[in-house]
Amino acid sequence: MSTVPAEVLPTGAPSVRGRDDEGAVAPLAPRARLLPAMAAVYRAQLSRARVARIPLLFVATFQSVGIMVLMRGVVDGGSEARAVVAGSTVLVVAFVALNLLAQYFGQLRAGGGLDHYATLPVPPAAVVLGAAGAYASFTVPGTAVTAVAGSVLFGLPLGNLWILAAVVPLAGAALAGLGAALGLLAPRQELATLLGQLGMSAALLLGVLPAERLPGPIGWARDLLPSTYGVEALARTFEPHPDWAAVALDLAVCATVGVVSLAVATWAYRRAAVR
Numbered sequence: 001m002s003t004v005p006a007e008v009l010p011t012g013a014p015s016v017r018g019r020d021d022e023g024a025v026a027p028l029a030p031r032a033r034l035l036p037a038m039a040a041v042y043r044a045q046l047s048r049a050r051v052a053r054i055p056l057l058f059v060a061t062f063q064s065v066g067i068m069v070l071m072r073g074v075v076d077g078g079s080e081a082r083a084v085v086a087g088s089t090v091l092v093v094a095f096v097a098l099n100l101l102a103q104y105f106g107q108l109r110a111g112g113g114l115d116h117y118a119t120l121p122v123p124p125a126a127v128v129l130g131a132a133g134a135y136a137s138f139t140v141p142g143t144a145v146t147a148v149a150g151s152v153l154f155g156l157p158l159g160n161l162w163i164l165a166a167v168v169p170l171a172g173a174a175l176a177g178l179g180a181a182l183g184l185l186a187p188r189q190e191l192a193t194l195l196g197q198l199g200m201s202a203a204l205l206l207g208v209l210p211a212e213r214l215p216g217p218i219g220w221a222r223d224l225l226p227s228t229y230g231v232e233a234l235a236r237t238f239e240p241h242p243d244w245a246a247v248a249l250d251l252a253v254c255a256t257v258g259v260v261s262l263a264v265a266t267w268a269y270r271r272a273a274v275r
Helices: 034-052 054-072 078-110 113-118 124-137 140-154 161-185 189-208 216-224 227-236 244-273
Strands: 017-019 025-027
Touching (some): 078 161, 124 161, 161 244, 189 216
Antiparallel strands (some): 017 025
C-alpha cells in the first residue's frame, strides 16, 4: 500500500474521496455548516469546562472580590469606586476568556490537538468561535457574583446590573479572540501561557485602577486594551444618571474589537493547522 503525501492533493477539494466495492470514486460526507458545527464545539467545550475549570473560576472570582476588599481601604466612593467594581468584574472575564483560552490553544497546538480538528469536516471558524463562546459563557456566574458583591461593598446601585448581559458576551468575545490568537500564534506552549498571564495582568492593572490615577503613556495603553471598553460601559451604569449613548458606544467598540480579534484567531487557527 502506498501513501500519497497531503501536499500533492488538490487544494480546495470539497471532501475526501474513497472507493466503493466496485472501484468507483465515492465522496464522503460533506463539510459541516458553520452554525451547527459551532454549536457542537460550543457544547463540547462547555461540558469540558464545567468539569475542569470550576476550581479556576472560583479562583478568578475570589481574586476579584479580594481586590475590591483591598481597594475598599483606599477608595471611598465616586468614580473611583465605580472603576474598581467594574474593573474587578471584567477581570473575571479576562482571567478565563483571555488567560485560560490562550493556555488551552497553546496546549492544543503543542500536543497535536489541532491535527484532530483538522481531520474533521468542521470549518476553522467553528472551532475558534465555539471554544471562545464556551469560555466566555463560563465566566457568567463569576462576573455576576463579583458585580453584586462589589456594589454592596461600595454602596453602588444594583438596578442596572442587567447590562452584564451585554458586557459579558461582548467583552468576552474580544478577550477570547485575543486569547485564542495568542495561544495559536505563540511558537511554544510556555510562551502562550506567559502571554496569557501578561494579558490578564494588563487587564488587572489597567482595568481595576482608576483611569485618572494612571500616567499619560499608561493611559494610552489602557485605551488599546479590549477589556477597557467593557469596564467603561459597566462603570457608567453605576452613575446616578447613566449616559446610555456613551454606554452603547463603548459596547459597540467591544463588539468591533471582538469581530476583529476572532477573525485574527480564525486566521491563526488555519495557519497553525496546516503546519
